[in-house]
Every structure is written in C-alpha cells, then in structure tokens.
Amino acid sequence: MPELLIRYNDSRTLEVLTDLAKYFDYEIAPAIDKSNSPKVPLNLIPGDSLINPEELTEIFSGKNLDAHNLRKEAWNRS
DSSP states (O other), X not given: OOOEEEOOSXXXXXXXXXXXXXXXTOEEEEOOOTTOOSSOOEEEEOOOTTOOGGGGHHHHTTSOOOHHHHHHXXXXXX
C-alpha cells in the first residue's frame, strides 16, 4: 500500500488533513520519526480507489481560484 509522509510545523495543518481525510477516505496514522526531528510526521494511507477526483472538476472549473489566496484566506478566518 503506498504511503505519503508529510512533515508540518503548524498544528492547523493536521486539522486540514484530517478534514480532507473524511472526503477522500484516507487514513492518517502517526509515523515513527527516526531523525529525532521536533516535527511530527504522518503517514497518509490512500483510501477507497473508487473515488473519482475528476468529479471535482465541475465544482472548481471556471472559478478563477488561486491556491495561494485560498490558503491565505483559510488561515485568516475569524
């Protein structure tokens, strides 16, 4: 099973990854950090392969979305 290791500094990143896991059906599991890094790594294990990300194209197409601005706005919620 493929795994992805993500290292992050901000605890809000884990919150975002956890929310996304609900929609994309993947598992978040703590990883063993052998480098003694102060960062907490995670292994992301892909979920159900029946999910078709192409279905999201209709939702996001033609919206002139900018990933940088979306991230900036998401962190500045009040």
